[in-house]
Amino acid sequence: MAKAAQASSSAVQRVSLLRVLGPAHVWALGVGIVLVGEYTGWNFAADKGGTLAALIICWVIGLLYTSVAMIDSEVTSTVAAAGGQYAQAKHIVGPLMAFNVALYLVFAYTMLEVSNAILIADTIKAYAGEGFTDWHYRGVIATVIVVLAALNYRGVLMTLNVNFVITAIAYLAIIVLFFSVQPWSQGAVLKLGEMVTPENALPYGWIGVIAAFHWGIWYYLGIEGTTQAAEEVRSPARSLPYGTMAGMITLLIGASLTWYICASLMPWQYLGFTYYPLLDAGKLTGSAALETMMFVATILAALASANGCINDAARAWFSLGRDRYLPQWFSAVHPRYRTPYRSILFLLPIALAFAFIANLGQAITFSILSGILQYTFMSINIIKFRQKWPLGTIRRGYTHPFHPLPAIVLFILCVVTYFAIFLGYGAQLTAMVVFYIVMSLWFHFYRYRYVRRGDQFTMPWPKPNGY
Amino acid sequence: MWITVVNIGWAVSALLVAWMVYDWFRIDSTYSEATLTSSREGEIEAASEKHKL
Numbered sequence: 001m002a003k004a005a006q007a008s009s010s011a012v013q014r015v016s017l018l019r020v021l022g023p024a025h026v027w028a029l030g031v032g033i034v035l036v037g038e039y040t041g042w043n044f045a046a047d048k049g050g051t052l053a054a055l056i057i058c059w060v061i062g063l064l065y066t067s068v069a070m071i072d073s074e075v076t077s078t079v080a081a082a083g084g085q086y087a088q089a090k091h092i093v094g095p096l097m098a099f100n101v102a103l104y105l106v107f108a109y110t111m112l113e114v115s116n117a118i119l120i121a122d123t124i125k126a127y128a129g130e131g132f133t134d135w136h137y138r139g140v141i142a143t144v145i146v147v148l149a150a151l152n153y154r155g156v157l158m159t160l161n162v163n164f165v166i167t168a169i170a171y172l173a174i175i176v177l178f179f180s181v182q183p184w185s186q187g188a189v190l191k192l193g194e195m196v197t198p199e200n201a202l203p204y205g206w207i208g209v210i211a212a213f214h215w216g217i218w219y220y221l222g223i224e225g226t227t228q229a230a231e232e233v234r235s236p237a238r239s240l241p242y243g244t245m246a247g248m249i250t251l252l253i254g255a256s257l258t259w260y261i262c263a264s265l266m267p268w269q270y271l272g273f274t275y276y277p278l279l280d281a282g283k284l285t286g287s288a289a290l291e292t293m294m295f296v297a298t299i300l301a302a303l304a305s306a307n308g309c310i311n312d313a314a315r316a317w318f319s320l321g322r323d324r325y326l327p328q329w330f331s332a333v334h335p336r337y338r339t340p341y342r343s344i345l346f347l348l349p350i351a352l353a354f355a356f357i358a359n360l361g362q363a364i365t366f367s368i369l370s371g372i373l374q375y376t377f378m379s380i381n382i383i384k385f386r387q388k389w390p391l392g393t394i395r396r397g398y399t400h401p402f403h404p405l406p407a408i409v410l411f412i413l414c415v416v417t418y419f420a421i422f423l424g425y426g427a428q429l430t431a432m433v434v435f436y437i438v439m440s441l442w443f444h445f446y447r448y449r450y451v452r453r454g455d456q457f458t459m460p461w462p463k464p465n466g467y
Numbered sequence: 468m469w470i471t472v473v474n475i476g477w478a479v480s481a482l483l484v485a486w487m488v489y490d491w492f493r494i495d496s497t498y499s500e501a502t503l504t505s506s507r508e509g510e511i512e513a514a515s516e517k518h519k520l
Contacts, residue, residue, distance in 0.1 A: 142480045334494060
């Protein structure tokens, strides 16, 4: 009898995601998703509070994301599973939290993918001239989303190799632009003293700085996406903290350089209005070569972001299926390419539909809101993680310093950001919270009956403290 | 130039969608559902890490 059961179980060939990634791929995933935020988005903080507010926010939100990166690195180097924060929530808080976190992830990444496709179409339209109709505009969106989905379908190694190359080019473009405008010689090209004066630095005072939190998120939104690669990296305990922290350092430098270049070339009224701050900075230097370089880099940054978002959204959706939080059908892995192919295919038409009907502002706000909900969870999650499994009880790939200070800083900054979003997008914030409440009720009263409760907790950990 | 590129983009997108859908049906009809959905979270951790310090 036992032999028959063994034979039957070994007859089913096991197919799982492929462990082929290293720290460079983790960096490419995190920075790739985020870097587009330097090319567009952050600058709307200047519209809310002036150019100086955009700089203050760059560093304050940098603190928020450094906390996110540190907390994420500790938990994910221990809970190394596809789904990232979803798997963390499941093991540390519980199924309902996990379901919500997975929804935040899927919406944050899918809406970011949609925003990137719209951005690329808008950028090309601005340069295409006469004859570029709605058919062509939609053609750009469809091409971006479908080609990147096919790349993701084909394999994670190729997907993130491509992301590494295009992210590196887009980042180098910012460095090249920085040195081209002679930052060591104010007045030659850059005119920071004329653009930012004591009178216009904070035109709306400190409430403007608070309001600017909304768009400041865009400097770093998505760096936490590195955790989605947890099940595909060769050494999660080493690669995830290393890749995530290296990515955060890269972005802090990139964000500061971007602010310095743009703030020195544009008045705050224009900086807070344009969709292309770095491309406009390239134009304002008067060099056609720099303008072309920034045009190409804008498109590459948006492509890298969309590519990483497809990767991450599909893994979060796949994880939900694997635990039967959604139909198990979604948890299929391609036996040859070793990718969650059904999840990729399922999310493809959804992204296309949103990209065809939504506008950029709505898509970005939806993405930011989902991100902030997720960061709020992370601050609670790490406190519970340290309470249930204190240091020394389980092996951690990385232990973040100054606990619980990063969690407290993260929570406070999230609360401030909710207030900032409420100031500008109160209706969307309310609608979104209602949406997540309805989904939670659906999960609790209907879907959870299909979940195999014992199977979902997979980590070989000792019993938590207090249980 | 952009108009030509976008028209090619439409064609490439249609081909890629056709390829993915074809491959999806081919894989689903070749392998059993049990094999395709056999991935389990934490397999490697369970085998290699006992969390003994």
